[in-house]
Amino acid sequence: MSEEFVSRSLEELRFWSRIMKEHSLFLKLGFRCEDKQLISEADHFYALFESIENRANAFTIGTDPNVIRKFNEEVYQAVSFIWAFKRKVLGLIVTCQLPGANNFPLLVDHVSREANYFRNRLSELNLGRLEPLPDAIIDENVFFLRIMADHAKFISHLLDPSERKLVEQANHFSQEFDQLLFQARDLESMRPQSQTVPLLDQFLDQNRVSVKSLRDFKKTARDLIEACRIKSIIHPLLADHVFREAEHFLFIIDMFENSLTGKPVQMDVH
Known part of the structure; x- marks a missing residue:
């Protein structure tokens, strides 16, 4: 169990610490020149x-689990501070105290939800209180389906309006993931009766198909942005950032599938 604790902790720490680092940059890029204090905090x-x-x-x-446990506690505090910073920024935006800045309120709320998710995961790992599999399948999908829906909306709004076809595709994904999120919340409200293996297996299969499609769209958009082949105000790192989060969600879906049915995990290499 101690080796599993270290493995899972490092997996979360490595993935989410990079995400938090990049959030800091994206927020900074959205501030105005005069927002020197906010830029300094970012x-x-x-x-x-x-x-x-x-x-x-x-x-x-092979690191001592006690060392990892202490590190998790330290990172928990750091994530709590960046979560508070993000919520402060959200408050400034929605009370119109940063007119002309370029951070969408939904984007700031989105990155704060991810910080809260990371913080909760560190706490669960240290306490040894990870959710039972049927609950984890529903809760993780509710969380990540909303994240994916948000990404589609951000892409749509940050593409140049003249990129009509790509904007249309992004809006389609936004609607698709909103529907998947509603379905997930229906399953959530029906539990525990809804937590049968056939229903959860179908739930994972359906979400996987849509996440793969969105992942591939993000990869195409990322490659086009990096090659300067489309018009947008999307930072190339942001394009890669949302692609990696879709890959991470697919990895989680496959892990759940394996735990639920014993099917071997099929890792896509992209």
């Missing part, structure tokens, strides 16, 4: 999570 969090990411990458599966 720079602080970028450096903090870059340090956490580097330290997490230096640990191995």
Whole structure:
């Protein structure tokens, strides 16, 4: 169990510390020139999570679990601070105190939800209180389906309006994932009766198909942005960031499928 604790902790730490680092950059890019204090705070969090990411990458599966437990506690505090920063920024935006800035309120709420998710995961790992599989399948999908729906909306709004076909595709994904999220919430409200293996297996299969399609769309958009072949205000790192989150969701779906049915995990290589 101690090796599994270290493995799962490092997996979460390495993935999410990079995500938190990049959130800091994206928020900074959306501030106005005069928002010097907010820019300074974003720079602080970028450096903090870059340090956490580097330290997490230096640990191995053989690291003492007590060392990892202490590190999880330290990172929990750091994530709590960046969560509070994100909520402060959201408050400033929705009360019209940052007119002309370029961070969407939904984007700031989105990145704060991811911080809260990371914080909760660290706490669950340290307490040894991970959810039972049927609950985890529903709750993780509710969380990530909303994340994917948000991504589609951000892509639609950050593409140049003249990129009509890509905007149309992004809007289609937004609607598709809104519907999947509603279905997931229906399954959530029907539990525990809804938590049968056939229903959960179908739930995972359906979501996997849609997430793969969105992942491939994100990969195409990322490649086009990096090659300067489409018009947008999407930072190339943001395009890669949302692609990696879709890959992460697919990995989680496959892990659930394997635990639920014993089917071997099929890893896509992209």
